[in-house]
Amino acid sequence: MTKPLPITSAVNTLSCRAFACDLGQVLVAATPRGIAAVLLGDDVAALEQDLARRFSDCSVNCAPSATQQRWMECVVQVLQQPQLAETILAEMPLHLLTGTALQRKVWAALQTIAVGQTRSYTELAQAMGQPQAVRAIASACGANPCAVIVPCHRVLRSDGGWGGYRWGLQRKRWLLQQEGVMAQMELDVAAK
Template identity: 45%
Template sequence: MSICHLQVSCQPCRLGWLLIAADQQGLRALLPGDDPQALREDLHQRFPKAELQPAGPDLEECLANICHWLEKPCGEIPASLPLAPTGTAFQQRVWQALRNIRAGQHCSYRDVAHAVGQPTASRAVARACAANPLALLIPCHRVLRSDGGISGYRWGVERKRALLAEEQQLNA
């Protein structure tokens, strides 16, 4: 599937920078990082044939809502646009399972593998988490090692640790 036009916006937030991208189907990417140019390069690698355009008002509002949530977390992150991540059938199943993990909760890669009907696919689940194009909205940061420890995170272990700590405080 090729994407002809992709609206893009990038804004500073408490996590550093957030880049958001959408097309007519919905949100394609929400990427946190330290450098807006590196985020644009990541987006280009994910969508090499996309023609990038400035975000329209709906996408700008969606990003503003997400950044506002990051300042004062309360429950789930609002996404006013539909999620439309691009991935394999297995990745889609994993990402859907991740969306069922509520703020303040966590599970292991093995738990997710069981949830998608592939109990021996823990490593494949970890790869699907690393390929997740919609950080925060598809909460792969809520997946931990079987021993409860924090393992790698595509967007930095410190971001993962901070997100988990904030979500834990919501449920305290």
């Protein structure tokens, strides 16, 4: 599991780079301490605006260090081969710069859901010891700044429905299919 590092009070510098992948465009941003954001979309300019909005107190450049570039390439590899996420991400640092205490707790809980597994929002709330906070936990999933790295795509509705996904349900389906979840869901439906 990727470990989030503590929030710092100093103004941070983000280095970012955009990549094309099977999911469209991805904008990866990192501090010198770790990955801070992984944003998915179809338009790099829109992703850059989203990054600037989310991290308005940070300066942003497009000149990642060699270490940051290596982390970014690992993120792209995970996006291309999500089934390998646990192996690739085992040692990559995550530097979450945003989030309330609850959001950060939810994001940490999401990282415990293994590749090929899913949880419902209700199961996630129960596992966190906050069974009455299902809506707040779902909102925290939607505020996740690190697509795939913090795997909110692995959370479904209690009735087996898709629920939401900030970066689009088509991307959520593709990720779950790559992780082998779709095949299991089809088997479960056929068995009913």
